[in-house]
Amino acid sequence: MVRVALVTGGMGGLGEAICIKMAALGYHVVTTYSPSNTKAHDWLQTMNNMGYGFKAYPCDVTDFDSAKACIEAVTKDIGPVDVLVNNAGITRDMTFKKMTKADWDAVIHTNLDSVFNMTKQVMDGMVERKWGRIINVSSVNGQKGAFGQTNYSAAKAGMHGFTKALALEVAKNGVTVNTISPGYIGTKMVTAIPQEILDSKILPQIPVSRLGKPEEIAGLVAYLASDEAAFLTGANISINGGQHMF
Ligand code: NDP
Numbered sequence: 001m002v003r004v005a006l007v008t009g010g011m012g013g014l015g016e017a018i019c020i021k022m023a024a025l026g027y028h029v030v031t032t033y034s035p036s037n038t039k040a041h042d043w044l045q046t047m048n049n050m051g052y053g054f055k056a057y058p059c060d061v062t063d064f065d066s067a068k069a070c071i072e073a074v075t076k077d078i079g080p081v082d083v084l085v086n087n088a089g090i091t092r093d094m095t096f097k098k099m100t101k102a103d104w105d106a107v108i109h110t111n112l113d114s115v116f117n118m119t120k121q122v123m124d125g126m127v128e129r130k131w132g133r134i135i136n137v138s139s140v141n142g143q144k145g146a147f148g149q150t151n152y153s154a155a156k157a158g159m160h161g162f163t164k165a166l167a168l169e170v171a172k173n174g175v176t177v178n179t180i181s182p183g184y185i186g187t188k189m190v191t192a193i194p195q196e197i198l199d200s201k202i203l204p205q206i207p208v209s210r211l212g213k214p215e216e217i218a219g220l221v222a223y224l225a226s227d228e229a230a231f232l233t234g235a236n237i238s239i240n241g242g243q244h245m246f
Contacts, residue, residue: 005225006030006074006081008061008118009088010054011043013187014137017214018085021222023052027083030074032059035066061088061114071121080129081122083225086115086159087137091189093148104151111155115162123170132175133225136163137217140183140240156181160236167234176233178224183240186211207242 010031033040059070126132142156167177
């Protein structure tokens with residue numbers, strides 16, 4: 001039996017690495033992209049020229065109906081989703097003083113409402129089939145807070161509250177729900193930070209003295225998706241080079 005793994009935002013830095021890892025492990029890999037993403041077709045073609053055989057569907061994760069339509073199409077074309085990786089996310093960093101309602105809403109809708117919108121579409125099926133995995137990609141900044149990220153820290157912390165509550169509800173049904181909280185990983189979300197800030201402010205906070213690699217996050221996601229991880233649920237797993245320990 002080939003399991004279906006759906007990764008939201010699979011065309012981003014972490015998402016792509018997660019898709020590649022899951023494909024290497026033999027999953028049917030499906031990713032979503034924003035309906036406004038004009039480069040999605042090119043990305044898919046490049047990946048499939050490399051032999052990955054990914055499928056990709058448009059989905060605005062902030063929109064419940066778009067999430068519903070996406071999962072219905074995936075289920076019809078490929079099969080029910082066994083592993084959902086809620087990875088899509090954005091930042092709109094600024095101090096609380098400058099933050100507008102629109103900046104708040106955009107980040108909460110994309111990072112947190114998305115988790116409800118997507119998980120809602122797949123959970124009943126997972127419970128019926130007595131097997132499923134929900135993996136929510138949060139952030140170290142949801143654990144410890146970060147200057148200029150009241151919106152992002154709130155959304156990412158909210159993911160873990162959702163994780164713990166839902167994990168309790170579905171534990172008896174073979175479905176696990178977990179959060180992972182990466183530290184700074186070398187994707188465009190982080191490499192967009194000016195090098196002098198990375199060197200002077202960020203790297204000194206990381207005991208392993210480097211940014212994380214997307215492949216390191218993908219390896220953790222793959223483990224959480226596996227049968228071996230059946231006893232691991234409701235957790236928030238830090239993967240941050242020792243930046244934040246508790
Ligand atoms: P990227 O910006 O590279 O990727 C983000 C993805 O989210 C994109 O593929 C984008 O799709 C998708 N996305 C954004 N808005 C929407 C939307 N409304 N509907 C559907 N998809 C959407 O970021 P990363 O790969 O770096 O980050 C992935 C996740 O990891 C995020 O949740 C982020 O918060 C988290 N994270 C990242 C860290 C890092 O250091 N990089 C550290 C900790 C957590 P599209 O391009 O099609 O719009």
